[in-house]
Amino acid sequence: MKQAVLLPLLFLMIGSTLLAQQSESLIPKEAVTVFSLNNISLLQKISMDELITYDFMEEVHQELFDGSTNGKSLKDAGIDFGQRLNVFYGKNGDYEVTGFTIGVSDQKQLFEVFDDFEQLQSKYKDVSIYGSFFNNLILHEKSAILIRVEPSMELIDEQTDSIWYARGNGNPYGDVFYDEEILTEDIYSEEDTTIQKSEVFPEASDDPNEKNYYELRDSVQITLQNKLLEGILDDLFIKHLNLTTEDTRFKEQMSHTSEGTFYLDNSRNFEQAKGLSYFINVLPNLYQDIRELYTGNVILGDWFLKDNTIEFALEARYGEKLGSIYEELNDAKFDKNVIPYIHKDNSAFFTYNVNMRQAYEKAYEVIIPILSSEKNSDISMNVLTLELLNEFINKDALFGTYKGSMFGTFNGVKKIKTKKIEYYYDEETFEYGEKETEATEDMPIFTLGFSIDRNDIPELVLKHLSKLTSLFEQHEDYWKFNNAILDAAPLFMINRNGLFILTNDEDLALNHVNGYGKDALSKKTARSLKHDGFMNGFVDISGTLNRFPSDLLNQRQSDMVNALKGKSGKLYLKSTKTSKSSTNFLLTYSFVGEDKSGKHMLDLINTMYIFSK
Amino acid sequence: MLRKIIFPIIILSLLSSCIELIDDITIHNDGTGTFKYSINLSSSRLKVNSILALDSLDGKKVPSMGEIKEKINSFTTALKSQNGLSNVRSEFDEANLILKLFVDFKTVGQLEQGIKNSIIAVSKEKSSYELNESWIAWDGKTLKRSVPLTAFKRSNELTSSDVDLLKTGTYTSISRFDRSIDRFENINSKLNPSKLACMLKVNTFDLRNNNKLIENSITLIPFKNK
Numbered sequence: 001m002k003q004a005v006l007l008p009l010l011f012l013m014i015g016s017t018l019l020a021q022q023s024e025s026l027i028p029k030e031a032v033t034v035f036s037l038n039n040i041s042l043l044q045k046i047s048m049d050e051l052i053t054y055d056f057m058e059e060v061h062q063e064l065f066d067g068s069t070n071g072k073s074l075k076d077a078g079i080d081f082g083q084r085l086n087v088f089y090g091k092n093g094d095y096e097v098t099g100f101t102i103g104v105s106d107q108k109q110l111f112e113v114f115d116d117f118e119q120l121q122s123k124y125k126d127v128s129i130y131g132s133f134f135n136n137l138i139l140h141e142k143s144a145i146l147i148r149v150e151p152s153m154e155l156i157d158e159q160t161d162s163i164w165y166a167r168g169n170g171n172p173y174g175d176v177f178y179d180e181e182i183l184t185e186d187i188y189s190e191e192d193t194t195i196q197k198s199e200v201f202p203e204a205s206d207d208p209n210e211k212n213y214y215e216l217r218d219s220v221q222i223t224l225q226n227k228l229l230e231g232i233l234d235d236l237f238i239k240h241l242n243l244t245t246e247d248t249r250f251k252e253q254m255s256h257t258s259e260g261t262f263y264l265d266n267s268r269n270f271e272q273a274k275g276l277s278y279f280i281n282v283l284p285n286l287y288q289d290i291r292e293l294y295t296g297n298v299i300l301g302d303w304f305l306k307d308n309t310i311e312f313a314l315e316a317r318y319g320e321k322l323g324s325i326y327e328e329l330n331d332a333k334f335d336k337n338v339i340p341y342i343h344k345d346n347s348a349f350f351t352y353n354v355n356m357r358q359a360y361e362k363a364y365e366v367i368i369p370i371l372s373s374e375k376n377s378d379i380s381m382n383v384l385t386l387e388l389l390n391e392f393i394n395k396d397a398l399f400g401t402y403k404g405s406m407f408g409t410f411n412g413v414k415k416i417k418t419k420k421i422e423y424y425y426d427e428e429t430f431e432y433g434e435k436e437t438e439a440t441e442d443m444p445i446f447t448l449g450f451s452i453d454r455n456d457i458p459e460l461v462l463k464h465l466s467k468l469t470s471l472f473e474q475h476e477d478y479w480k481f482n483n484a485i486l487d488a489a490p491l492f493m494i495n496r497n498g499l500f501i502l503t504n505d506e507d508l509a510l511n512h513v514n515g516y517g518k519d520a521l522s523k524k525t526a527r528s529l530k531h532d533g534f535m536n537g538f539v540d541i542s543g544t545l546n547r548f549p550s551d552l553l554n555q556r557q558s559d560m561v562n563a564l565k566g567k568s569g570k571l572y573l574k575s576t577k578t579s580k581s582s583t584n585f586l587l588t589y590s591f592v593g594e595d596k597s598g599k600h601m602l603d604l605i606n607t608m609y610i611f612s613k
Numbered sequence: 614m615l616r617k618i619i620f621p622i623i624i625l626s627l628l629s630s631c632i633e634l635i636d637d638i639t640i641h642n643d644g645t646g647t648f649k650y651s652i653n654l655s656s657s658r659l660k661v662n663s664i665l666a667l668d669s670l671d672g673k674k675v676p677s678m679g680e681i682k683e684k685i686n687s688f689t690t691a692l693k694s695q696n697g698l699s700n701v702r703s704e705f706d707e708a709n710l711i712l713k714l715f716v717d718f719k720t721v722g723q724l725e726q727g728i729k730n731s732i733i734a735v736s737k738e739k740s741s742y743e744l745n746e747s748w749i750a751w752d753g754k755t756l757k758r759s760v761p762l763t764a765f766k767r768s769n770e771l772t773s774s775d776v777d778l779l780k781t782g783t784y785t786s787i788s789r790f791d792r793s794i795d796r797f798e799n800i801n802s803k804l805n806p807s808k809l810a811c812m813l814k815v816n817t818f819d820l821r822n823n824n825k826l827i828e829n830s831i832t833l834i835p836f837k838n839k
Contacts, residue, residue, distance in 0.1 A: 112757060416659075418656075418658060418659055419655075420655040420656035420658070420709075421653060421655040421706075421709050422655075422656075423633060423635065423651075423653065424631075425786075425812070427805070427806075427809075428806055428807070429805060429810065430787050430789070430805050430810040430812045432635065432637075439655075439656045440658075441656075441657070441658075441659040441660060443659060465789060485657050485659075486658070486662035486663050486666065487658065487662050487708065488658040488659040488662055489659055
């Protein structure tokens with residue numbers, strides 16, 4: 001009997017869970033970037049109490065609670081952590097849309113937190129709409145979306161001007177179009193930068209019932225916001241259109257069981273990029289062709305929490321034409337010459353293998369026809385120039401000098417010799433004079449090397465430069481450019497073994513001009529680098545950051561570095577083979593210690609948050 | 614003194630590493646004299662230049678070399694127009710980051726006032742505790758002096774990690790006279806053999822923690838009328 005009752009009930013519960021609206025169904029189709037946390041698996045590993053102690057959560061608390069619900073946390077917000085938390089951002093020519101979608105378990109609790117929101121009229125069935133200033137909270141079934149739509153200033157100004165002038169008004173700014181003094185004011189040197197000249201703002205109207213320009217603009221802004229929001233909500237709740245219905249790639253991404261996913265539609269970013277209006281208006285065909293080139297350009301990512309490892313798997317997808325260029329670009333054999341120049345104890349290094357010659361040929365093949373078809377005299381002249389350069393330039397010499405492949409290393413901070421002026425005192429008179437003496441200063445040591453077939457060409461340039469200035473010195477195995485770095489430290493150039501290396505590491509130039517020998521990267525690492533794709537990177541976080549001079553960083557960078565200091569993790573980045581449709585990257589963060597991987601991941605997210613703040 | 618002009622340079626140096634400061638004053642029997650001030654950042658060229666390459670640091674704009682030179686020139690110009698001051702000139706060695714200031718004065722009071730007026734002229738600050746403070750006094754027999762650089766007092770605004778970097782810097786104060794020095798109060802001072810000059814050298818880190826380290830009262834032997 002019990003079974004007869006319980007089983008249907010169980011099926012009913014499972015069925016309702018599966019069929020119920022999920023938070024991702026509320027992501028507007030206008031979203032270009034989505035960062036989605038799969039709460040179920042993530043929160044199994046991270047306690048909420050821990051979560052709310054992070055800087056990025058503090059900000060969310062402030063944003064949501066506005067200080068009115070002190071002591072509360074997301075945990076008390078009536079949020080259903082069984083659903084995904086999706087943060088989205090989108091932009092088109094007319095407006096920006098930002099917000100997040102969540103599952104709701106307890107509406108009463110939710111509105112204890114969102115207590116500034118007032119209920120608004122809703123024309124949609126089973127949809128409740130709440131508003132607070134520019135934010136709207138919309139509830140549908142067991143999910144909610146917090147959304148903010150901001151019309152662009154261009155759209156607001158355009159609409160306002162249209163109404164303003166249609167009413168027979170003159171220039172709202174009067175004759176003073178701009179105040180030259182304000183434009184040239186040094187905003188940095190003076191502490192008080194308040195603009196007190198009231199004449200730059202339109203005067204209030206004599207008739208209190210008639211809006212002045214700024215009042216009108218405020219009204220236009222609010223009206224536009226409401227109209228744009230209505231359009232988005234119509235799509236969501238009448239037409240049932242959202243990002244999952246409109247982009248199968250995103251829908252597929254949402255089905256992943258990873259702890260989190262990332263979606264970035266670069267092709268739509270391209271369409272909305274500023275500075276393209278010239279192309280759109282003057283060269284519409286060219287714009288259309290370039291747009292097609294970017295079609296399908298999307299970055300999809302997943303991250304996985306494992307024991308002592310966090311993996312970020314990224315897939316960059318693109319259209320066939322662009323893919324054909326990437327494929328040629330990345331069709332480069334790993335340059336094994338770089339291995340001896342990377343010390344096995346380097347805190348950080350990267351290798352980058354591309355075939356610039358093949359990429360150039362392919363890009364020429366793809367792009368020149370697009371440009372040639374454009375009926376525009378300027379473009380035609382540019383195409384002619386490109387085609388003539390293509391014929392006349394010695395491409396063997398050019399791409400033999402710059403093949404495209406390179407490597408870089410960070411060798412820590414070392415003392416380097418510089419010169420200083422020191423005062424000396426006459427003990428009889430206390431008069432003093434100056435003398436030049438040697439000084440030592442700390443400097444981060446970097447090495448950057450480029451694969452090269454034509455070593456003779458940089459040699460030619462350097463020989464001539466050394467005749468022009470004594471700052472260039474030729475030594476037996478290397479070149480030295482004195483005071484090249486910040487007018488104080490030398491730069492060494494090593495031009496041999498199929499590489500042209502720039503470094504401020506005197507030890508490398510003087511003692512390891514042919515590499516570090518047995519102290520170079522291990523054969524195992526070298527094999528791995530050879531087998532991976534066009535890009536490889538390694539960072540020993542503690543080794544790198546603890547050796548990095550934080551006084552050379554600005555405050556944000558310093559905060560980020562400090563937030564990461566103390567972490568014992570290692571970051572590896574590698575790419576897999578590039579095809580005509582995609583390139584995959586894998587970023588692995590591994591660490592030793594007792595911390596759970598989720599905590600480490602949150603530490604990293606927190607660092608990124610501090611950095612981007 | 615010189616806060617608006619030199620403060621950015623001081624901050625740059627304090628954030629980087631060592632700094633060498635010399636203030637050298639000569640007072641003749643008639644009260645006239647010469648004041649020389651020197652800031653040497655040459656041993657921190659690399660770090661100062663790397664900071665100058667940044668747009669901002671700790672949320673504050675980093676001045677460009679051109680802006681620093683412009684401020685120095687404005688200050689020098691303002692100083693030239695002050696009563697009782699003459700032969701005013703400044704030298705800035707951009708390559709080695711050494712700034713020198715030379716001023717002849719009729720009285721130390723006019724020197725002090727002239728410098729205060731010049732600070733006011735090149736900055737928006739019209740009044741402050743530091744500007745009202747007196748750092749030098751001369752009554753014909755005794756010279757009383759302290760730190761003639763209020764920016765140093767402002768170094769209290771620095772973070773503890775920055776302050777550590779002050780430890781290798783030096784501040785040297787030299788006072789010269791036409792007649793012999795009878796006595797001085799600061800026991801760390803040193804007299805030259807002819808007793809016509811007195812030198813006091815302190816560590817910038819210690820000075821930052823205790824401004825009084827550089828304070829001194831130097832009394833000369835009585836003036837003999839011939």
